[in-house]
Amino acid sequence: MDTALAPYAANESQSRGRRHPEPRSAYRGEYQRDRDRIIHSTAFRRLVYKTQVFVNHEGDLYRTRLTHSLEVSQIGRTVAVALQLNEPLTEAICLAHDLGHTPFGHAGQDTLNACMQDYGGFEHNLQSLRVVDVLEAKYADFSGLNLMFETREGILKHCSAHNARELGDVGERFLNRKQPGLEAQIANIADAIAYNNHDVDDGLRAGLLTLEQLREQPLFASRFDEVHERYPELEDRRLIYEIIRRMIGAVVGDLIEETRRRLDDVAPGSIDDVREAGKPLASMSDTMYEQHVSLKRFLYKHLYRHEQKLEMTRKVQAMVSDLFKAYMDDFQIMPDEFAAAAALAEGADRARIVADFIAGMTDRYAISAHEALTG
Numbered sequence: 001m002d003t004a005l006a007p008y009a010a011n012e013s014q015s016r017g018r019r020h021p022e023p024r025s026a027y028r029g030e031y032q033r034d035r036d037r038i039i040h041s042t043a044f045r046r047l048v049y050k051t052q053v054f055v056n057h058e059g060d061l062y063r064t065r066l067t068h069s070l071e072v073s074q075i076g077r078t079v080a081v082a083l084q085l086n087e088p089l090t091e092a093i094c095l096a097h098d099l100g101h102t103p104f105g106h107a108g109q110d111t112l113n114a115c116m117q118d119y120g121g122f123e124h125n126l127q128s129l130r131v132v133d134v135l136e137a138k139y140a141d142f143s144g145l146n147l148m149f150e151t152r153e154g155i156l157k158h159c160s161a162h163n164a165r166e167l168g169d170v171g172e173r174f175l176n177r178k179q180p181g182l183e184a185q186i187a188n189i190a191d192a193i194a195y196n197n198h199d200v201d202d203g204l205r206a207g208l209l210t211l212e213q214l215r216e217q218p219l220f221a222s223r224f225d226e227v228h229e230r231y232p233e234l235e236d237r238r239l240i241y242e243i244i245r246r247m248i249g250a251v252v253g254d255l256i257e258e259t260r261r262r263l264d265d266v267a268p269g270s271i272d273d274v275r276e277a278g279k280p281l282a283s284m285s286d287t288m289y290e291q292h293v294s295l296k297r298f299l300y301k302h303l304y305r306h307e308q309k310l311e312m313t314r315k316v317q318a319m320v321s322d323l324f325k326a327y328m329d330d331f332q333i334m335p336d337e338f339a340a341a342a343a344l345a346e347g348a349d350r351a352r353i354v355a356d357f358i359a360g361m362t363d364r365y366a367i368s369a370h371e372a373l374t375g
């Protein structure tokens with residue numbers, strides 16, 4: 001199953017394996033199996049009702065965290081195949097990267113983090129690993145999904161030294177300052193490419209961004225000119241899509257070319273050479289990266305911090321902190337499995353169970369739980 005892989009790709013025959021050894025599958029590779037476990041997980045299904053930028057009930061056509069994850073995976077797989085990397089592993093990491101995300105997107109995550117300040121904090125990326133390592137309760141022999149080391153390594157994008165020490169094997173690279181494999185590096189960049197582009201689309205659809213504003217962004221402007229010149233009469237909806245598909249194509253093409261250049265330079269002979277390279281080998285060129293970051297800053301300023309979004313942000317912040325306070329005051333009002341676990345825990349451990357419960361909620365579950373509390 002690992003034929004046609006480059007020597008620097010993740011290769012299951014050299015994997016650091018699963019925490020609980022399992023017999024091999026007769027007809028699936030180990031990373032395919034990881035991807036399948038992720039797709040069958042409860043946390044994955046919940047992504048359909050979790051906010052990306054727009055709260056689920058704001059409209060049917062906006063990205064949710066599920067469609068975001070699928071777009072990340074599409075981009076990641078394209079790059080992986082072009083570079084002869086391990087496609088199923090890349091796909092697994094992309095599909096799992098946001099499994100730990102709270103309801104209400106970043107507003108939810110920041111609020112839960114503030115609530116958890118005295119109990120070790122909350123970080124959605126770390127929570128994604130916690131979902132696949134601990135929280136999914138499906139298998140008779142272990143908790144979590146028992147994924148391959150390389151999949152877990154890819155899910156954990158960043159980590160404090162304190163948490164890295166507690167995490168053992170998968171935390172080591174943050175203490176030794178090593179890189180993850182290329183599949184993880186690609187998944188990380190695919191995430192950024194996906195949201196930069198779909199947030200432009202969603203922002204325009206919502207009327208919070210305008211074409212005039214976006215034409216100040218070089219990445220957008222050059223594609224706008226290209227499409228407009230070729231199709232001067234094009235209606236906005238098609239125009240926007242033609243621009244966005246070209247933007248994705250340009251960034252992805254640049255990422256593949258620049259990464260190839262770096263791979264030629266360093267010539268890693270194995271995934272461990274990639275880990276020890278001292279810097280990420282997957283990268284956009286400097287020029288493209290500048291344009292990408294400029295668009296990202298633009299979205300931050302004009303979309304994520306748009307007055308209309310901030311109003312929603314304040315509402316959901318209040319909701320998440322009310323929920324946290326209520327469950328901390330009386331853990332018995334949580335569903336049985338969480339209440340039972342909380343009864344056996346104290347202090348930070350009990351707070352972590354409350355955080356797990358809240359983080360697992362979909363937007364609409366959180367809204368109705370809050371209504372039930374406040375009447």
Ligand code: MG
Pocket residue numbers: 068097098191
């Ligand atoms: Mg993401």
